[in-house]
Amino acid sequence: MEYKLFYAPGTASMAVHWMLIELGVPFEAILVDIERGDQRNPNYLKLNPTGRVPTLVVDGMPYGETVALMMLLAERHAESGLVPEPASLKRAEWLQLAIYIANTLMPAMRDWLYAAKDGDPEGASAVKALAEKRISSVWDDFEARLLKNGDYLLGDDFGMVDMLAIMLMRWSRNMPCSAIDRPGLRDYVERIIRRPSFIELSTREGLSGWPA
Ligand SMILES: N[C@@H](CCC(=O)N[C@@H](CS)C(=O)NCC(=O)O)C(=O)O
Structure with a gap:
């Protein structure tokens, strides 16, 4: 593979x-300088016509x-146990949560971060205000899930949705709706970022300073 x-x-x-590192599979990582606009380079657009990362x-x-x-x-790496097995009781909850994050949280994040770029800059503050409400309600949902489920969003086992959630919670660090203002979510973040795979990811991507 x-x-x-x-x-x-x-x-x-x-x-x-992070997932590739967690899985321990060999891969090549190629930096796309999105500040410089490399995502709109014709060669990159051949790989990803949306002009976005990741590809x-x-x-x-x-x-x-x-x-x-x-x-x-x-x-492709089912043995990793990063998602519940197809026949397991947790499978439906996993699917629901992954699609909820993809359909609700990720578009709201994009709206907040790119309001003035993707849309009319004059309407950006209204777009961001709505996005903030949506993002906050997801953090409330995550906090409630952790209270019910335990250490991780789906229960006792760390998995794919936790990696996704941590990435998105990190994006909120400079927003008025920062995820880690909630004590349960701060504990969750502090627990997960101690994982060797997250430490390795942070070294490779030069990530630091969160949570402060
Ligand atoms: N729905 C896409 C969103 C990807 C996305 O928005 N990527 C951003 C970085 S977080 C990007 O490439 N931004 C550069 C740009 O839009 O020009 C996904 O989940 O892969």
């Missing part, structure tokens, strides 16, 4: 990068969309 990840530090590619080239074929890539990796 051959993997080539096109990534930019701390962005949506971060969770895929994961799997056995020579390029694919995008963070959550789909993580689901694909989980399927």
